[in-house]
Amino acid sequence: MPENAATTNLQNYGIQDDVAMHSESYSKHYDDDGRLKRTGTVWTASSHIITAVIGSGVLSLAWGIAQLGWIAGPTVMLLFSLVTFYSSSLLVQCYRAEHPNYGKRNYTYMDAVRSILGGDKVRLCGILQYLVMLGIVIGYTIAASISMMAIRRSNCFHQSGGKSPCHMNSNLYMIIFGATQIVLSQIPDFDQIWWLSTVAAIMSFTYSIIGLSLGIAKVAEEGTFRGSLTGITTGSVSLSQKIWRTSQALGDIAFAYSYAVVLVEIQDTIKSPPSEAKTMKKASLVSVTVTTVFYMVCGCTGYAAFGDAAPGNLLTGFGFYNPYWLVDIANAAIVIHLVGACQVFSQPLFAFVEKGVTQRCPSLERELKIPIPGFPPYKLKMFRLVWRTLYVLFTTLVAMLIPFFNDVVGVIGALGFWPLNVYFPVEMYISQKKIPKWSNRWISLKIFTVTCLIVSVVAAVGSVAGVLLDLKKYKPFHTNY
Template structure:
């Protein structure tokens, strides 16, 4: 503690842990959160609401926004330990778990967090390429008609997405990603707004009529009883995991200035980010369901719920692509930094690990190049791109990884760390409430995992590699 204080007192360039001063604010942290939470999955919420209906759809949206807000507040108070304002920093989620709960739970946390982060980056590669394909198809449909055969593969688009990620992955750390997150957040507002606007236009069409219901798809009319059950499980899981950003929340908080206290600023950022997210989720989900009813497509910008105006659909998909390019980096940075920290610790004298070169790039400025960072991050992006190409139905696999990691990362670890940090007495009202929340979310995780496994099994039955979409 004394060592940390000496840095902040005697050198204005450094924080109390000896690192360069953090400069983030509630605005940049909110942008990181919106970037991490609002993905292209926002446009699939109409499908999720269609499976659940008006009543359950609204309840589930509100319920999981509140759960996410609560657990993000708990994590914010655990950033410093043992005291939430003056304690020692925990710069990463895993460092926090290790510091507060110990080594055994730390290893379980590492497995859950990195499996989810890797899965999400692969999913982003696939989803970004789907939006690129959608632009090409949209222009084809506009030119040749909606019944034209506009099939194409998305492998070349995955490669393009991967090239962009290789370039952006050379940004050294999270602290220098603020501009990228702000751009990505603006893009998420853009394509969500386009989806909302197109839905409103469809609802306002003269003579428009669509079937919706309080309980969603009708058994015996739209789906069988078994399909209704699986779809309901998947819809609950989709909405629950759509809010999940706990695996990067600590890294986001570690970008904040130390004054005012980081936990106060992070709570404000979480509140702003989740309010914005819930607002757009509700609009996209509910208006999308009103526009398409029980026949809502999985994603109404890439699944061609709308064909015209084709240029607006193109812009919406372009916004999705730009957003995913940024979101990939937000989720990949913890993986990058973990491997680089491990390498520096194992070989502290190695120039490969530690030496940085200043490379002047015209119109951009100075790029700080490190050979290990350049090599390792490039290899990571190439591997995730190849996996996305090999398993083009990987979104269901990501759904399963999300199901498995949702309970520990979003609920279990935050509640357990809070109970330990705040020294909450066993069997007190707060203690019982936290345990009940954990039990409920465990059930949600199991239900969603079952739905994801069923989706993977269905995909495997019809999987033909390297076929046109």
């Protein structure tokens, strides 16, 4: 039968229309990779990033500036923000391997490294990425327990009129936070925690604004700006302490800007068109700008209020006692925010482990349908329940063993900043763009990489030294605060 006759017959029977309608319906509900249509936008991606970035790290920035001083402190913060935005601009282009609109998708950071660099770098990237995620969750567990403990202590100080030392142990609060994470960890996918990220982002602004307001009020009350151009002096601390603290401050600031570890995973939630890279670059610009303004204002205000005595955690170091109810609200907001932030950093690790295990043992993918009156049955996967529960138990136990917020934050920030925020994005960009070796562009990118490596090493050394000093005087499960 001639082709035009066959086409006419198909049209007569409505077969072509059915195929076209099916194809159109398919494209409305599914993306080009066969997955359900992604719905993320600039604002949802920004919420995820802000939730991940404006975390408890903002509360240690006054302490960080106190170590560096009025000149170096804000300058270092601005430089970290520029490095973060530049490297994230390189990384967003790695989501699609060949073309920004229709190339093969890389669903995770590891997938991007695998498709562009390959070899042993994939394994190295995976180890670093998931160790940093694990470390961040441990750090956030410590921070959340400290904030919960601070609420009780502020009420204790208020009731006793400041006469009681109000010592208490953080273990109970870590257990409470861990129990909450066990429940929330059963949310199946990253896509489904957008509402949690939105709430968490609002909470981060809430406690940051409260901390800022209390700092401004204290400066106004005393009528003077504290602090010095070079930071804490060697008269207050020894020269070696000054060096370690300065190094640790770099780690704290690096931690406050770390979100590359989940950038590709966040980008995988974004709808297109326009291209995911274009949307994610806008989200990165919005997020880095907002966080830098908050960091500058909160860190500088805290330093102006307390000078060299700025606490390691602005709202729990008891620089502020009154109004106690406002401090309580701020700490409650921190806890709610960290509940969401832990999920932002945990979900990619959950997905990685579950994908690998179920590919090797498909029977673990089975679901149990639990009937709920008036609602669709809840689909429970036993492997997901057991593995995610064990993960939360592990992170909670480690947090109870090393509850040093400032030092842990510094170590995590230092270890994760260079390889994940700088090295891999630069190497993938060079490979994708086929930049000739020893060209001016290649040399400038390598200088950028080496400079950031030196900063990371210095920060890591100082932060590890801080942890070792803390461990000398700490008794696990017994030390009270």
